[in-house]
Amino acid sequence: MAAAPVAFVTSPDGRAALVGPDVSDCGPADVVASAAQGLDAAADVRFVWWAATYDAAPLAARGVPVARCWDVAEAHRLLVGGWEAGAQLAWATAYGLDRAGLPRAARGDLFDTLTPDDADTASGVVRRDGYLRAVAGTASWCPDDEELLAWGQAALDCAARQASALADVGPRAISTAQSESAAAFLCLELARDGLPLDRATAEKLIGEAAGPRPVDDADARRIRAERDRAVLKHVPGREHTDLRNPLQVKDLLAAVGVSVPNTRKWVLEPYRESHAVVGALLDWRKAERIATTYGYGWLDAQVGPDDRLRGGWTASDGAAGRMTAQNGLHNLPTDLRPAVAAHPGHVFVRADLGQIEPRVLAAVSGDANLAAATRADDLYAPVASTLGVERPVAKVAVLAAMYGQRSGAAGEALKGLERAYPVAMRYLDAAYAAGLRREPLRTYGGRLVRLDAVLTDAAPENAAAYDAARGRFARNAVVQGSAAELFKAWAATVRATTRDLGARIVLCLHDELLLHVPEPAAQEARARLVTALQDSARRWTGSTQVRFVVDASVVRRWSEAKE
DNA sequence: CGGTGAACGTA
DNA sequence: CGTACGTTCACCGA
Structure with a gap:
């Protein structure tokens, strides 16, 4: 870590601490965040936190650009796999302590008297047996200033240990930990900024699939029954079939001579011509999907008054460490994509990596x-x-x-x-x-x-x-x-190199980036995004033997054909 | 009420 | 459908 590590950690009661070689600051989160902002702008520092989700929220909220960071949880996930990455576990792993001996949080019952004293600490947060106090970092923790500063110092110590362990893993592991950390902070920004939407178009598209917006519950039931009737009219005598029950649907299909092991789309598709009910059912499923998952309820709950679709993001969920997103951000039906539209004065720069997986295979093998x-x-x-x-x-x-x-x-x-x-x-x-x-x-x-x-x-x-x-x-x-690692390294570089243009990443989709950019800066942002891929790929592979390609275009709507 | 499987959206 | 994920629904068992 060439940049000086400086811890920024928060406590559940709204305070924060900043701990580094030339700083030891503790107080209300917004005050300390302001100091951190100054440091981020003026000095070559790398912020260290236990997890961006908890510690860095005040920085994301006030728009601190955070040039470099080290996320202990993400580094831990990289080191040992899986999702579990609490501070106590990451610390124990970094210090080679048996995870079976991890202190449990006090439960307020008789068992508490049977466990070692959580308050018996060498510093404010490290116990005499070497583990972190179980209560530290939990919602019920009320640290004094000394303890909160010690919490920051512990994060610095843990990060240094992790970096040393990662250096032994391989030549790219530290760099990966840094870009994964950047991705974790980017996740806070994605959740904060949301995906710009054109509400009128969204309403129109939902209406085409799911019918008009119901005025009350009775109206909703009527529209739903009407949708069902379009299928059931093809099977006289079986009008009471519950189309939402796969077993009943299977029986219904068998009765009209379509015998299938299940009623999945790709199984039924070949039977479209066999009986009119098959096509009607498949069309019904598509409409039902939009009505239930991406309908008016979704629009009202997930799209804010500022016409932005918001959901939670994770930087390295799942087996292989891909990013994930909630509330439909990662599985919005293509039919609804015309509703994803740049806001006034802005355009999208849309970019996707071409054939990323075979190219990655060439690099990794x-x-x-x-x-x-x-x-x-x-x-x-x-x-x-x-x-x-x-x-x-x-x-x-x-x-x-x-x-x-x-x-x-x-x-x-x-x-x-x-x-x-x-x-x-x-x-x-x-x-x-x-x-x-x-x-x-x-x-x-x-x-x-x-x-x-x-x-x-x-x-x-x-x-x-x-x-x-x-x-x-x-x-x-x-x-x-x-591939997910290369993508995140690219995304982190794009985030850093296009920020001064006013560009913001508003969507990450495995091999695709969507940037929301002030219109005059669009072509420059597009050019930097392409350069960012060449730079990240060269750093990542350590050579130029494997070529990565990106298709990048300036569009008003996500659905627009590439130019 | 929580867990499970079917189904289907995206890459 | 090859893998991965998120969401909704009906069902099951408590």
Whole structure:
């Protein structure tokens, strides 16, 4: 950490502490946040906190740009995998303490007298047995100034230990921890700023799918019954079928001669012509989805009076450490995307990474042949030519290799991949094998992917299927997880390099970024976003052998065709 | 009332 | 559908 680490931590009673080489400050959160803001602007510092969600909220609220940070929780998740990353656990891990001995929070009952004294501390927050006090950082903690300052010092100590451990993990792990930390702070900004929406268009699109806005509950029931009737009119005598009950739907379909194992869309799709009820049901499902999940209730609850859609964001949820978002931000139906529109005076810069996963595979596996293929705008073109097959066949084969597809006719092309890209294929095979053996893996950036706690409870007759599923999971995780790290490194760079233009990232979608930009700055923001990808990719891979491509365009609506 | 599976939206 | 996630619904068992 070249920049000087400075802790910024908060307490549940609205105070904060700033602790560093030249600062030791404690007081009301807004006052200390103001001091932190000055430090962020004037000095080369890296803020350290236990977790952005808790500690950095005052900084996000007042719009402090936070150039550099270290998020102990994110670094911990990177180091040991999984989601659990409380301060006590991160500290114990960093200091090599047995997690079985973690102090439990006082429960206010007889058990409290049986546990070591939580208040017996060497400093204000570290116990004599080396663990952090269990109460520290919890909602019921009321630290005095000395304790809050010690809490900040503990975060600094913990971060230093983590950095040392990550340095042993691999050459990119510290840099990954830094960009994951930046992503965690970005999550606060995303939650704060929201996604700009055009409410009138949203109302119109919802109306087209779900009908007019109900005036009361009776009206809502009437509209709902009307929607059901469009399906049930095709099956006289079965008008009382509950379309929301899959078993009843299955029975209904069987009665009209459509026998299916389940009623999923891709199972029913081939039967569209068999009976009119099938098509009606599939159309009903689509409308019902919008009516229930992305309807008026959603609009009223999740879109603020400032016409922005807000939800919670996490920086590294899930097995492979992808970002996640709530309230529909990550799964808004494409039909509704015209409603995502830049606000007056602004435009969107929309950018998505092209073919990111096979390009990431080339980087993480170190396959020189596949790296050569990444120099093409369309990676599948040189692969197809090398394999002597049509492009669609090459694409299916590459995806099959990465994800372990079992169906389909990729067989012959897969053998070609083995010959043409042996290094990449061996890398994937090794991940698959580790999955079978339940052995942990690390992504390219160093995130631990644990396989000892996933798909373990198979009955003996299902053991082989579970093993194979775990193998596919592992093979996918090293590619998807590494791609997520590159994406976050890119997003962190874009955030930093376009801020002075007034640009704000308003959506992250795995391989796609949406920037809300003052109109005059649009082209400059677009150019910087492209540069940011080349810079992050070069830093990430340590070379220019693997090329990453981005399609970036200036649009008014998210749905607009790329220019 | 909480947990589970079906279903389906996105990448 | 290959993997991943979030949300809603009906059902199940307490």
